[in-house]
Amino acid sequence: MKRAIRQALQGLMPHLPIKIAVSRNGALMRIAADEFEAFPLEDGDELRIAPGFIAKLLHGSPDGSRHVPLRGGKTLQVPAKVEMFDYKGFRIPKHLILLTGAGSETLEPIGKAHIANYRKYMGLAPEMSILEIGCGIGRDALQFIDILDGSGRYVGVDVTRDSIAWCIKNITARHPNFTFRHFDARHELYNPLGTKGTTDFVLPAADRSVDRIVLGSIFTHLFEDEIVHYLSEISRVLRPSGRTYATFFLYSEETVSAGRKTDRTPFKLRFEHRFGDGCYVNDAENPTGAVAYTDEAMHRMIEKSGLALDQPFLKGWWSGAFDDAVDGQEVAILSLRNSATI
Ligand SMILES: C[S@@+](CC[C@H](N)C(=O)[O-])C[C@H]1O[C@@H](n2cnc3c(N)ncnc32)[C@H](O)[C@@H]1O
CATH class of the missing domain: 3.40.50.150 (Vaccinia Virus protein VP39)
Incomplete structure (x- = not known):
């Protein structure tokens, strides 16, 4: 049932008003999904996809993040929390490191x-x-x-x-x-x-x-x-x-x-x-x-x-x-x- 609903919604998703809610130090910002890529995330930001019932229907990755389809065939991978790892002068998102399997x-x-x-x-x-x-x-x-x-x-x-x-x-x-x-x-x-x-x-x-x-x-x-x-x-x-x-x-x-x-x-x-x-x-x-x-x-x-x-x-x-x-x-x-x- 969930799979069927999910499939039916896939084509529709890029046209829904999906927002990513970013909580930072007690403040809440709501970013439209297609503007999210340009948003400067910070270490410790907590992310939530709204509306919540859509979040439940989205595909997940091994690291626990959710895939949000955007217009133009792109997808966005949204973790629950942004954590950065500093290495060789780079700030690397930990949820993407986890996709290495380690x-x-x-x-x-x-x-x-x-x-x-x-x-x-x-x-x-x-x-x-x-x-x-x-x-x-x-x-x-x-x-x-x-x-x-x-x-x-x-x-x-x-x-x-x-x-x-x-x-x-x-x-x-x-x-x-x-x-x-x-x-x-x-x-x-x-x-x-x-x-x-x-x-x-x-x-x-x-x-x-x-x-x-x-x-x-x-x-x-x-x-x-x-x-x-x-x-x-x-x-x-x-x-x-x-x-x-x-x-x-x-x-x-x-x-x-x-x-x-x-x-x-x-x-x-x-x-x-x-x-x-x-x-x-x-x-x-x-x-x-x-x-x-x-x-x-x-x-x-x-x-x-x-x-x-x-x-x-x-x-x-x-x-x-x-x-x-x-x-x-x-x-x-x-x-x-x-x-x-x-
Ligand atoms: C276990 S991770 C290893 C990543 C990297 N080789 C490393 O050692 O850090 C597996 C990788 O395979 C990628 N992958 C899965 N299917 C693929 C495909 N058909 N072509 C290329 N890469 C693919 C995944 O996106 C993921 O980054």
């Missing part, structure tokens, strides 16, 4: 650990051209700033419009060789009101132009056709000497039985629901919340794309199955098929 206290250590792995398993150099698919709030971009010089270039893409808007307003403004692109692909958690599909997305890079491509916890939220699409796009834009670092959840007897016992993540990863050939999801109601693939399924997708594994999959920490884990999830290091070393 909090602000780990923004730097996780970002640095990613970079250490990229260096170790792919190599990095200051003049490289880097593409990140699913860059979120720029957890890695904030570290790449210290690595790339003026001749290097970073492009981040994501389906979460508010994160990309923040990155453009803040990171690109200071580092013009760092650019960000929003892609309005629908994702049930991250962009529930998206108007396109992942397979419609052409990566913003010329053929054979990118040195390094990273995808941190993106295949963990996508299905096979979407992954194959991204892998094929990667195979188009990667240079012959290029490398890709893509993380995923490996579904195997070993990982799943260990994971169910160790319960190492806050996400209660069980992967009990089969959702396709070699594809298992954690929550059948919200399947793209966490998706795992068997070894065979991963090889099949890579095989379809023109890419090849550069080395055997690196082990992930999430399940607790491996003592030699190098990242939170399993990792595929990929090259163009003719350039791969295995």
Whole structure:
């Protein structure tokens, strides 16, 4: 019932007089939804969507914020409270950091650990051209700033419009060789009101132009056709000497039985629901919340794309199955098929 009402109201929403009520130090300001983006929010502001019955019908994100549709196909992500995290001179909204799957206290250590792995398993150099698919709030971009010089270039893409808007307003403004692109692909958690599909997305890079491509916890939220699409796009834009670092959840007897016992993540990863050939999801109601693939399924997708594994999959920490884990999830290091070393 709620779902039906919600769907019927979606088309209507941009035309309703939705307001965002901002409480600050005892004062209350009411901002029209389509003027909200320009409103200078402050740390500690409490936000409420009015009228309240509409707020209840809006889609929510994993961080608890609500998606308000605006005219022109845009959406606004409204958290209950604005809290800022100061890092490297940037003021980063904490609710957008939470969409990385972790909090602000780990923004730097996780970002640095990613970079250490990229260096170790792919190599990095200051003049490289880097593409990140699913860059979120720029957890890695904030570290790449210290690595790339003026001749290097970073492009981040994501389906979460508010994160990309923040990155453009803040990171690109200071580092013009760092650019960000929003892609309005629908994702049930991250962009529930998206108007396109992942397979419609052409990566913003010329053929054979990118040195390094990273995808941190993106295949963990996508299905096979979407992954194959991204892998094929990667195979188009990667240079012959290029490398890709893509993380995923490996579904195997070993990982799943260990994971169910160790319960190492806050996400209660069980992967009990089969959702396709070699594809298992954690929550059948919200399947793209966490998706795992068997070894065979991963090889099949890579095989379809023109890419090849550069080395055997690196082990992930999430399940607790491996003592030699190098990242939170399993990792595929990929090259163009003719350039791969295995
Ligand atoms: C777990 S977060 C990881 C973010 C980032 N890689 C990091 O490590 O901080 C997953 C990200 O994937 C993005 N995402 C989901 N579906 C996507 C898609 N089809 N294409 C690109 N990004 C997507 C989400 O918006 C979110 O930013």
